[in-house]
Structures are given as structure tokens and as C-alpha cells.
Amino acid sequence: MVNENLATQVSRILSKHRLKINDRTLKRFLTALESINDVLTPELIEILVLDNLTIGESYFFRDRKVYNFLRKILPSKSDWTVLSIGCSRGEEVYSFSMVAKEVGANFEITGLDVSPQRIEEAKVGCYKFWSVRFLDENELESFFNKVGDKFCVKSDYRTNVTFTAGNFLSTSFDKKFDIIFARRVLLYVENEGLAIKKMYDLLQDEGLLVLGLGEYFPQVLEIFEPIAECPCVYRKIQRKEIATTAYKNVSEIRKTADFTAKPRAENANVKDESKKLKAQKEVITKTLERELNLEPALRVVEHCLENKKLIEAENFLRKLVHNFPTHYLVWKYLGILEMEKGNVRIAKEYLKKAAFLNHLDDEIWQLLRLTKGNG
Ligand SMILES: C[S@@+](CC[C@H](N)C(=O)[O-])C[C@H]1O[C@@H](n2cnc3c(N)ncnc32)[C@H](O)[C@@H]1O
Incomplete structure (x- = not known):
């Protein structure tokens, strides 16, 4: 009870x-x-x-495609004002700073999270290997100082970065933003419609909203349009445009389209919008199918290994090793899987490959030590 x-x-x-x-x-x-x-x-x-x-799982350069997209667009403007809602321990904020510094863009970024504990950790900016597990060795060396077993963000990437504890819905802001990150946070918000509207109001005209890869909120499509090149990034639609093109959600479009007394031209307009919306959804779905690849699949593998679902883990890993033969995590997890199955000699071979591909992951060396004396 x-x-x-x-x-x-x-x-x-x-x-x-x-x-x-x-x-x-x-x-x-x-x-x-x-x-x-x-x-x-x-x-x-x-x-x-x-x-x-409010699960704070995050890691550096999550959804890489977003950062590759930012690399391309950041040089197009001199100054960027950015907000990261639900920034957790700061991984997303520092990743942005790293990319912006790399392309020489001026920026200010504010990270906001409802958990004061996570905000304190974000300010410290030191992370366990888990948070940087998708970075290659060059990135680890360029962006972090190794302090004990922690990876601490170098001072270069801490300038123009601020963190605040608070709930997005009740926080007031004294400026507008060019980019708002709201990745994997709307799921925890009671009234996501209200949050989406607030983000819209906080964005500059043509401002960008970044959601998580795989997240889909129909309300977003009412006032933002997805960017074909990177469909989890949305551009704010101007109010004037919303009023004239009547950007509606699917059910509203159906309702209006069924209303036969409507003038023909207006009906045609609504049909066009419906088509446009359908096409946009297709772009999103297709990209998601392609992109929901390495990172989400590895997370499923992690979950399967943790819960001893070895057959499922193996099925995933066989596919992954085919598509990503040079990613160290695939070999590391294959090693863990074989250890779980009691095949220590095979595990050792896989772990050696993992260590060759990334020698900075201490856990691989620890696992290799466990396989000592086998082969
Ligand atoms: C899963 S994490 C996402 C971290 C990061 N954005 C990412 O995608 O990797 C979600 C974070 O949102 C925060 N959060 C949830 N509701 C919030 C709210 N209303 N205002 C601010 N932060 C919130 C949680 O505390 C948590 O740290």
C-alpha cells in the first residue's frame, strides 16, 4: 500500500x-x-x-546530425542567442559552445533545467566517460581536460555559457532567442501545447526550434515548419503567414475540407496545406528511419544487456557490426555480450578491437583485465 x-x-x-x-x-x-x-x-x-x-539522461553531441547542421548555418549570422530547455547536466549547452567556437560564431547560450542539482553539476562541467562515450579521441582531447577519471570541459568552451535552475513554464526571459533547444523535455511537461506556444513567442522571427531526433509533436507543425535538411529542427513561421495560409493540424484541415459550403478557392488552399503537411511528415519519417540508427540502437543494446536479454542484444549487435564496423562501442558491447555468455576468449578478441578503436575508455581496459589468462 x-x-x-x-x-x-x-x-x-x-x-x-x-x-x-x-x-x-x-x-x-x-x-x-x-x-x-x-x-x-x-x-x-x-x-x-x-x-x-525527470530523467536527466544526456550526452555530448547527442543527435550528431543537429550539430552538423549547426556547423553549416552558424557562420551565416554574426551573433546567436540560444536557450537550452531541459539542459540536464549541461552536455547539450557545451556541445553547442564547442561547435560555435569551431566555426567562429559569436553566441550566448543559457541552459535551464528544473533540477537544481543537475544545474550545479552543469556549472562544474566535469563528466564521467559515459557522457562522452560517442566522441572520438580527437574530440576528447580538444574539448576536455582529463582530471582523474573525469572529463572536464576546457575553459575555452565555458565562456558565454550560463546555467539557471527553473521550470521553463514559470521562468520569464528578458530577451528573445535565435535558437531554442527543447530536446526530450516536452515529454515531461504537463501542457506541451502551452510550452510550444511559449517557445514560439520567445523565438525571433525565423528562429529555430530543435527537438530530439524521433520526437514528434503535432502542435509544433501548426506554427513551425521542419527544415528538410535536418527535420528535428523547425523554423518559426511568421504570424502573418499563419493567418493567411491557415497552417492547420491534420484534424482541423479535415474538418474544414469536409465543409462543402466553403468557397472552392479556400478548399483548394486547405487541400494544398494538407498535402504540404503530409509531405513534411513523410520527410520527417523517412529521415527518422535512416537516422534512428547507431545511437538509439546502442541504447536498446545497453538496455538489453542490463536486463540480461542476451538474444535481443545479439540480434541488434549483429546488425550494428555490419553497418558500423569501426565503432568501438559495437565491439565493446559484443565483448560484454560474449562475457555474459561465458565465451571469454571471444570476448577478449572483441574487447581488444574496441580498445584499438578507442583507448580512452577505461571500462574496456577493466573488462580486458577480467579476461586475463584466456587466449
Ligand atoms: C532527458 S533530459 C534531456 C536532456 C537534453 N536536452 C538531451 O536531449 O540530451 C530532460 C531534462 O528536462 C528537464 N525538465 C523536465 N521538465 C522541465 C521543465 N518544465 N523545465 C525545465 N526543465 C525541465 C529534466 O530535469 C531533465 O534534466
């Missing part, structure tokens, strides 16, 4: 921060909370809610 008092306190905190959580996660969290009931204070409960129920 879940403690009613705790459940009420947690749901009050969730509604104060206008966050939404699925029932199963909430139940599991409440059960865990009950076991430390005697040490809980209201402040501690709030910290635990924000830290545990």
Missing part, C-alpha cells in the same frame, strides 16, 4: 512544477520513497522528485 501522505506531497510537487509522470514510474518511486520515510523533509522530497522523475 502506498503511503497516502507521501503520494499527496509528491503529486503537489508535480503539479507545482507542471510535470507529468506515468503511473508505473510514480508507483515505483513512491515505494522507494517509503523506505526512507523517516528521513524525509518536504525540501528533500522536492529534490528527489525533480532528480528522479
Whole structure:
């Protein structure tokens, strides 16, 4: 039985921060909370809610395609003002700074997260290998200083970067932005329509909204248009344009199109919009099919290995090794898989390949040590 008092306190905190959580996660969290009931204070409960129920998973250069796109467009303007909503421990903010510095763009970037704990960590800017696992050796050496087992962002990439703790919905801003990152954050927001509208208002004309690869919110398409080259990036549509072209969502378009008394020209306009919307959706879906490749698949592999679903992990890894034969993580996970299966000699071969492809991953060396004496 879940403690009613705790459940009420947690749901009050969730509604104060206008966050939404699925029932199963909430139940599991409440059960865990009950076991430390005697040490809980209201402040501690709030910290635990924000830290545990708004998953802060992030890593450097997540969705690489976005950063490649930014590399191309940043030189087109002299100054960029950027907001990263749900910036977690700062990985996204520093990744932006690294790319902007590389192409010589002037910028100011603000990272905002509802979890004060994560914002403190972002300010420190030192990360475990896990956060930089998709970077190659050159990137690791250029962007970080190794301090013990941590990778600390070099001072060059910390200038023009600020972090603030707060809820996006209740934070007021005294300026407009050229780019807003809102990747994997709308899922936690109770009223995403409101959040999308607020982002629209906070963006400059033609400003860019960056969502996570694989995220799709129909409301976004009502006031933003996806950029064909990089479909998780959306451009703000001018208000005038919205009013005249009646940029509508699919159900609204259907409703209007069925209304036979409408003048023909207007109906044709709506059909055009419907076609345009369909075409845009196709672009997004196609790109997602192509792009949902290495990173998401590796995350599935990680999940399978953690949960000892070895057959599923193997199926994924066989495909990945075919498509990405030079990515060290594929060989590392193949090594872990073979170790789980008890094939230590094969595991050792795979891990040696992984270490050859990336000698900075300490975990690979630790795993190799475990295979000592086998072959
Ligand atoms: C999964 S992380 C995403 C991190 C990063 N944007 C990325 O894509 O790698 C989601 C983050 O959003 C934050 N968050 C959730 N709701 C928020 C809100 N209303 N305002 C600000 N941050 C929020 C969480 O605390 C968490 O750190």
C-alpha cells in the first residue's frame, strides 16, 4: 500500500512544477520513497522528485546530425542567442559552445533545467566517460581536460555559457532567442501545447526550434515548419503567414475540407496545406528511419544487456557490426555480450578491437583485465 501522505506531497510537487509522470514510474518511486520515510523533509522530497522523475539522461553531441547542421548555418549570422530547455547536466549547452567556437560564431547560450542539482553539476562541467562515450579521441582531447577519471570541459568552451535552475513554464526571459533547444523535455511537461506556444513567442522571427531526433509533436507543425535538411529542427513561421495560409493540424484541415459550403478557392488552399503537411511528415519519417540508427540502437543494446536479454542484444549487435564496423562501442558491447555468455576468449578478441578503436575508455581496459589468462 502506498503511503497516502507521501503520494499527496509528491503529486503537489508535480503539479507545482507542471510535470507529468506515468503511473508505473510514480508507483515505483513512491515505494522507494517509503523506505526512507523517516528521513524525509518536504525540501528533500522536492529534490528527489525533480532528480528522479525527470530523467536527466544526456550526452555530448547527442543527435550528431543537429550539430552538423549547426556547423553549416552558424557562420551565416554574426551573433546567436540560444536557450537550452531541459539542459540536464549541461552536455547539450557545451556541445553547442564547442561547435560555435569551431566555426567562429559569436553566441550566448543559457541552459535551464528544473533540477537544481543537475544545474550545479552543469556549472562544474566535469563528466564521467559515459557522457562522452560517442566522441572520438580527437574530440576528447580538444574539448576536455582529463582530471582523474573525469572529463572536464576546457575553459575555452565555458565562456558565454550560463546555467539557471527553473521550470521553463514559470521562468520569464528578458530577451528573445535565435535558437531554442527543447530536446526530450516536452515529454515531461504537463501542457506541451502551452510550452510550444511559449517557445514560439520567445523565438525571433525565423528562429529555430530543435527537438530530439524521433520526437514528434503535432502542435509544433501548426506554427513551425521542419527544415528538410535536418527535420528535428523547425523554423518559426511568421504570424502573418499563419493567418493567411491557415497552417492547420491534420484534424482541423479535415474538418474544414469536409465543409462543402466553403468557397472552392479556400478548399483548394486547405487541400494544398494538407498535402504540404503530409509531405513534411513523410520527410520527417523517412529521415527518422535512416537516422534512428547507431545511437538509439546502442541504447536498446545497453538496455538489453542490463536486463540480461542476451538474444535481443545479439540480434541488434549483429546488425550494428555490419553497418558500423569501426565503432568501438559495437565491439565493446559484443565483448560484454560474449562475457555474459561465458565465451571469454571471444570476448577478449572483441574487447581488444574496441580498445584499438578507442583507448580512452577505461571500462574496456577493466573488462580486458577480467579476461586475463584466456587466449
Ligand atoms: C532527458 S533530459 C534531456 C536532456 C537534453 N536536452 C538531451 O536531449 O540530451 C530532460 C531534462 O528536462 C528537464 N525538465 C523536465 N521538465 C522541465 C521543465 N518544465 N523545465 C525545465 N526543465 C525541465 C529534466 O530535469 C531533465 O534534466
